[in-house]
Amino acid sequence: MGHLPTVHYLLLSVVFTMATERQQYQVQHGRCSYTFLLPEVEHCGTGTEGPFKVSNSLQRDTPSHAEPSNVPFTWQEGKLEALENLTENNTQWLQKLENYIQENVRSELEEMHQKAIHSQTATMLEISSSLLSHSMVQSQKLTDVEMQVLSQTRRLEEQLQEYLHTTSRLEKHVLRQASESAQLKEKNRLLEQRFAEMEVRHQKELNALQQEKRSLQDLLEWQGRLVSTLEEGLVLSSHNSTQLQRQQADLTDSVQQLMATVTHCNEISRPPKDDMTHYRDCAEINRAGITHSGVYNLRLPNMPNSIKVFCDMTSHGGGWTVLQHRQNGSLDFHRSWTEYKQGFGDPAGEHWMGNDFIHTLTKAKDFSLLVLLQDSEGNKAHSHYEHFHIEGEEKNYSLHAHRFSGTAGKTSSLTRSGTMFSTKDHDNDFCSCKCAQMASGGWWFEACGASNLNGIYYSGHSKVPYNGIKWYYWKGPNVRVSMTTMMVRPSDF
Ligand SMILES: *[C@@H]1O[C@H](CO)[C@@H](O)[C@H](O)[C@H]1NC(C)=O
Numbered sequence: 001m002g003h004l005p006t007v008h009y010l011l012l013s014v015v016f017t018m019a020t021e022r023q024q025y026q027v028q029h030g031r032c033s034y035t036f037l038l039p040e041v042e043h044c045g046t047g048t049e050g051p052f053k054v055s056n057s058l059q060r061d062t063p064s065h066a067e068p069s070n071v072p073f074t075w076q077e078g079k080l081e082a083l084e085n086l087t088e089n090n091t092q093w094l095q096k097l098e099n100y101i102q103e104n105v106r107s108e109l110e111e112m113h114q115k116a117i118h119s120q121t122a123t124m125l126e127i128s129s130s131l132l133s134h135s136m137v138q139s140q141k142l143t144d145v146e147m148q149v150l151s152q153t154r155r156l157e158e159q160l161q162e163y164l165h166t167t168s169r170l171e172k173h174v175l176r177q178a179s180e181s182a183q184l185k186e187k188n189r190l191l192e193q194r195f196a197e198m199e200v201r202h203q204k205e206l207n208a209l210q211q212e213k214r215s216l217q218d219l220l221e222w223q224g225r226l227v228s229t230l231e232e233g234l235v236l237s238s239h240n241s242t243q244l245q246r247q248q249a250d251l252t253d254s255v256q257q258l259m260a261t262v263t264h265c266n267e268i269s270r271p272p273k274d275d276m277t278h279y280r281d282c283a284e285i286n287r288a289g290i291t292h293s294g295v296y297n298l299r300l301p302n303m304p305n306s307i308k309v310f311c312d313m314t315s316h317g318g319g320w321t322v323l324q325h326r327q328n329g330s331l332d333f334h335r336s337w338t339e340y341k342q343g344f345g346d347p348a349g350e351h352w353m354g355n356d357f358i359h360t361l362t363k364a365k366d367f368s369l370l371v372l373l374q375d376s377e378g379n380k381a382h383s384h385y386e387h388f389h390i391e392g393e394e395k396n397y398s399l400h401a402h403r404f405s406g407t408a409g410k411t412s413s414l415t416r417s418g419t420m421f422s423t424k425d426h427d428n429d430f431c432s433c434k435c436a437q438m439a440s441g442g443w444w445f446e447a448c449g450a451s452n453l454n455g456i457y458y459s460g461h462s463k464v465p466y467n468g469i470k471w472y473y474w475k476g477p478n479v480r481v482s483m484t485t486m487m488v489r490p491s492d493f
Pocket residue numbers: 082085086089
């Protein structure tokens with residue numbers, strides 16, 4: 001509504017122009033022009049007074065001071081009235097005009113408003129067009145992508161086709177192989193059949209061979225029996241030969257006795273010659289009249305050389321050939337099989353006669369064994385076996401001792417008959433251990449047994465260890481033995 005003051009100003013100027021110019025007037029407002037027609041004023045007296053009268057006509061109600069001259073002014077009054085009516089009419093016109101203008105202004109405003117709306121619509125349109133173009137680009141892109149996807153799909157389809165080709169080829173291959181394997185199976189079956197036939201043939205052959213083998217075994221058994229009977233005959237003949245030997249020995253004995261008698265007869269003329277005679281044990285020497293203990297030469301049957309032995313001519317009637325002796329521990333008894341076989345030590349002191357000699361000596365005749373013992377306090381005891389011999393090396397010098405008696409225990413401390421000899425290098429015992437190594441000496445160990453006269457000679461110990469000299473049933477394990485002697489004599493002495 002900021003246009004209203006302008007309108008008022010226009011109105012005033014219009015009014016003023018109307019009064020001075022008369023006739024018609026134009027008013028330009030924007031594109032519209034307005035033309036006003038004004039009625040002509042006739043008989044207007046003094047030109048100088050006119051404007052004042054017009055302006056004064058507005059105060060018509062006030063009584064005029066020119067009333068006495070009423071007549072000349074009646075026409076003027078009519079004119080004034082007309083002017084007033086005109087003015088009123090004008091005013092009405094003006095009002096209408098104003099209304100019209102106001103309406104126009106309003107419509108213009110609306111137009112402007114609509115223009116604004118138009119411009120907004122334009123921007124909107126612009127935006128929408130840009131959006132449209134954007135979407136067009138996007139759709140272009142989409143079509144590109146679609147094209148790509150399509151081409152890829154086509155490629156994939158081609159590959160699939162190829163795969164299908166390959167698969168069918170492989171299937172054909174597999175089918176061919178299956179048929180081949182069926183052929184192979186057929187061949188295999190034929191081979192198996194042939195193999196089974198061969199097996200049957202072989203089985204037959206094997207049976208025949210087994211039969212042959214059985215007959216051969218029978219033959220062998222028969223031959224074995226023959227051999228054993230032959231062996232028996234041999235043993236009998238060898239027994240015969242030993243009997244013969246004994247007879248020979250007896251004969252030699254008688255001869256020697258005769259000779260001894262002869263020498264005894266000749267004693268007056270010449271002294272005795274020990275070297276000339278060959279004694280087989282100390283009993284013979286004793287019988288020959290020699291009664292002092294000492295070292296003598298023996299000539300054992302089937303032994304090329306003579307052997308030096310100690311003869312005990314005093315204990316228990318004398319005539320004892322000493323096999324083993326300990327007295328002060330000066331000799332080591334933890335020795336090898338060969339050393340025990342051949343003997344070691346000095347017959348005058350500590351020694352072992354030798355298993356081969358003991359065997360040869362005790363197999364020739366029936367011998368008895370005497371074991372003499374003495375402890376560190378000087379107590380003496382003995383064990384006696386009426387029958388004693390050991391077998392040869394081929395039977396590992398197995399022990400045979402029977403009819404035990406004596407003071408060194410009520411039970412025999414020697415192991416049972418048949419026990420083999422063991423040394424540190426020959427383990428023949430019945431123990432999973434090695435008795436000869438544990439007991440430190442060669443002996444007849446069972447598992448390991450109650451005796452070992454070839455153990456370690458302990459002198460200064462209060463308690464005797466396991467590997468000490470042992471004769472268990474004399475005084476138990478803790479007696480310290482200071483002297484041992486093993487000696488033999490013919491049972492019939
Ligand atoms: C005033 O104007 C009206 C038209 O609106 C007209 O009819 C009338 O005659 C006029 N009066 C005078 C006195 O001119």
